Amino acid sequence: MNExxxxxxxxxxxxxxxAGFDREINEQQQEISKREQSISDKETAIAACHEKVASLEQQQRDIALENDDAGARIKDRQNKMMQVQTSREHQALLKEIEENKRLIKETEETLLTVMETIEQTESEVAELENLLTGEQELLNKETTAVKKKIKKIESRRKTVAAQRKKLSEVLGAALLKRYNMLLIKREGLAVAQTINGVCQGCHMSIPPQQFNEVRKGDKLQLCPTCQRILYFQEEESEE
Ligand SMILES: [Zn+2]
Incomplete structure (x- = not known):
């Protein structure tokens, strides 16, 4: 094969x-993004729980007021009982007292349900906050680790980029231009190996005569299907 x-x-x-460096950095950053999203989801859930508790507490206060009102009405009707003359008036007051007692009983049941829901929601918050703390610690650790990894990748990239620059300077301008264009058009693969007469870039067969030329390797050969620059390597052939 020629130089x-x-x-x-x-x-x-x-x-x-x-190209691998970019992919690696991307993967690392995606891991961090995933963790951040999970944290943000938990924060949103916690905020929703707090809102729910606040609204339940308001409900609690409203119920307590209703309760007080009903209690006051009972006292009022009981006082009036002592002043009424007819049994009809007496009956009416008794009915009102009963109604208010029933109301108090109902509100107390509602109050119990509300209190239970508050407790449940608060324990949910505690659990979420616990998870959140753990995830934030993990995120801090991961962020530090990823920063280190990216730094390493970047430094390796610098070295490889310098190698590329050196090599580009050696290659002829026309050939380099063709190569660079192919690299962009053919998803990062401009130079393809041929195995058993098949281009490994597009997996199409090359005419036997051209394959012989590729094997000889003294003239630049392009794949007739994908136009990639073809080469042949003895040890990887199965022929
Ligand atoms: Zn091809």
């Missing part, structure tokens, strides 16, 4: 590595 081809293969390897 130019070797350089192209090396350049392709470098570009694959460079």
């Amino acid at each position: 130019e081809m070797n350089q192209l293969i090396a350049l392709q390897e470098i570009d694959a590595e460079l």
Whole structure:
């Protein structure tokens, strides 16, 4: 294989590595985003619980007022009982007293339900806050770890980018331009290996005559289907 081809293969390897860095950084950041989303979901749930408790407490106060009113009405009717003359008036007051007693009983039952719901919601909050604390600690640790990893990746990237620059300078301008265009058009793979006469970039067969040329490796050969630059490597052939 000629020197130019070797350089192209090396350049392709470098570009694959460079693309890998972006993917790795992306994956790392996605992990952090996932954790942040989960924390934000819990914060939203906690806020909703607090709102629910506040509204239940308001309901509690309203019920207590209703209760007081009913109690006051009972006292009032009981006082009036001592002043009424007819049994009809007496009956009417008794009926009112009974109604208010029933109202008090009902409100007390409602109050109990409200109190239970408040307790339930508050224990929900406690559980969520517990989880939240744990997740925030994890996030802090993960953020530190990811920052370190990204720093390492970036430093490796610098080294590889320098290698790329060096290699680009060696390659002819026209060839480099063709390579760079292919890299963009063909999803990061400009140079493809051929195995058993098949282009490993697009998995289509190459005419046998051209495959022979690729094997010889003294002239630049492009895949007739995907236009990638083709090369052949003896040890990876199954022929
Ligand atoms: Zn191809």
